[in-house]
Amino acid sequence: MILTGSFHASRMDSSTKELKTAQSKQPYVESDDPKDCGFEDRHVHFGPAGTAFWEEPPSDASLPEIVSHPHQQTIHPGMVDPHSFSRFHCPCQSTQCQISYPDYLLESQSTQYHPLTGAMSVPSDNSHPSTVLTPWFSNEPILCSIIGGDLHTPVAGISAPQLIEQVQVQEELTEVTSHTSQPVVCNVSGGGHVLVVNPCEPGPVFFTLESAPAQTDDGLTKGKDVNVLGIPTQAACVLYESGDQITSMYPNASSGRGAGMMCESKSRKPCHCTRSLCLKLYCECFANGVMCSNCDCSNCHNNAEHEVKRHKAIKSCLGRNPDAFRPKIAGRKSGEVKGWHNKGCNCKRSGCLKNYCECYEANIMCTSSCKCVGCRNYDDSSEMGFRGRTDKDTLSVSVITPAVLEAVYGCLLAQAEQAEREAQSPAQAEQMVLHEFGHCLTQIVKAMFKHNT
DNA sequence: GAGTTTGAAACT
DNA sequence: CAGTTTCAAACTC
Incomplete structure (x- = not known):
């Protein structure tokens, strides 16, 4: 299914009416505050090539929503990779808006959720229809399909539009997504619909598409032509193809630990575990x-032969830490050495200059999130004479990360573009940009102050 | 390759 | 939540 033109986003509520875009706000944004990203009033459009863009830029770009959201943020397949995926959902570079989505075993007691094309860990005899495993580590939305004919639920056998009106399905989807902070994209068989279940929202968002997915004789929905969120299914299927040898679906995916390892190739390093x-x-x-x-x-029990134990172990880890499988390095764009450690390191003796340090190992600088002692893993060029300062001072400097600088650039550019659209005079445009710059600086100073207190 | 160091994860 | 233990990778010799 190639998404062409625009489609309407609507929430799956009892009325199943098309919702205005305000209700499809930031469908994938993981943030405590939905206002962080300023996407409340965005329309989502998909272009001819499966591209999508946000319409109507926010009127106010600010920090720590530090990044402005340049209007018509175009999403193309290349952007939707493990590192830039967050850009799709929210161009915001703010740490408050940084997005990464720990996956989880997609599982339902009563409804089948199938990876669109994948066969990963799904018994060929379908002997365990209630449990379909997908990688829990993915940064990507979970792609699945709801096959009405196979549903072992009271809603089986009804058309997709009817199906999605069933509260039970919504509850099931909610149940599924309650275990994950990432979006679940469900292809509803026969209806030409895609459910995008936003973990941040109480119910799924219902996208009505212009073309229905291809359907095979056995009722399985094939996603061979599906291009959801700019992800060609042929590529996406690789994600679900195998749990142990996942071929990179994105050429530029890096191989840093945590971040984007779901895209790692067979060249990944073997482990040497003996007791775990x-x-x-x-x-x-x-x-x-x-x-x-x-x-x-x-x-080793981390294989298909020990799927049950493995399943339990995953649940156990997620029980201890829901973000256990969340990429440790956020804000990293493919092919670039940038980003930050979500949690920060705690190095004490290595100076963060050895591979013991997760930041150093990921080729990123330590940030204020780190609790390291005697850190030397910061950019000398940005020290600007700060040598001799305490670690804490260095942390202040680290607030101004490349991501933040890029965010500021985005803010200023957005203002300039807005001035241009409004046909402002050069002087007025300059004033608008300077005003925005001042706003950005204020937010940076506040962030520094916050980190130092 | 064996032993040591290191820091994250797990445990108490 | 802090302290301790366990663990495997990184490192050294």
């Missing part, structure tokens, strides 16, 4: 969401 059964986060394979393959581990 490869079912704890000590195991890098497990932590990265892949089954062990060609590893040097002993008594």
Whole structure:
């Protein structure tokens, strides 16, 4: 299914009416405050090539919503990678708006959720119809389809539009998405609809598409032509193809630990676990969401033969820490050395200049999120004579990250563009940009102050 | 390759 | 939540 033209986004409420875009606000934005991203009033449009863009820029770009959201943020397939995916959902670079989505075992007790094309861990005999496994480590929205004919629920056998009106389905979807902070994109068989279940929202968002998905004789919805959110399904299917040997679906995906490892190739390093059964986060394979393959581990349980234990281990990890499988490095764009550690390191003796340090290992600088002692992992060029300062002072400097600078640039550019649209005089345009710059600086100073207190 | 160091994860 | 233990990777010799 190629998305052409625009489509309407609507919430799946009892009325099933098309909702205005205000109700489809930031469908994937993970943020405590939905206002963080300023996307409340955006219309989402998909272009001819499966591209999408946000319409109507926010009137006010500010920090720490530090990034303005240049209007018509165009999303193309290349942007939707493990690192830039957040840009699609929210161009905001603010740490408050940084988005990464820990995956979770997609599972339902009563409804089948199928990866669109994948066969990962799905028994061929469908002996466990209630449990379909998908990688829990993905940054991507979970792609699944709801096959009406196979539903073992009271809603089986009804058309897709009717189906989605069923509260039960909504509850099931809500149940599914309650375990994940990432979007679940559900292809509703036969209806030409796609449910986009936003974990931030109480119910799924219902996108009405112009073309229906291809459907096979057995009722399975094929996504061979589906291009959802700019992700060609042919590529997306790779994501679900295998749990242990996931081929990169994005050429530029880096191989840093945590971030984007779901895209790693077969060249990933083998683990050497001996005591953890490869079912704890000590195991890098497990932590990265892949089954062990060609590893040097002993008594490995991180494989298909121990699926039940593996399943329990995943749940256990997520129970301890819902973000356990969340990429550790956020804000990283593919092919670029930038980003920040979500949690920050705690190094004490390495000076954060050895690979013991997760920040250093990921080739990123330490930030104020880190609790490291004697950190030397910061940009000398940005020290500007700060040598001799305390670590805490260095942390202040680290507030101004490349991402923040890029965000400021975005704000200023947005203002300039707005001035141009409004046919403002050069002087007025300059004033608008300067005013925005001042606003950005204020927010940066506030952020520094916050980090130092 | 064996032993040591290191810091994240897990545990108490 | 802080302190301790466990663990596996990084590092050194």
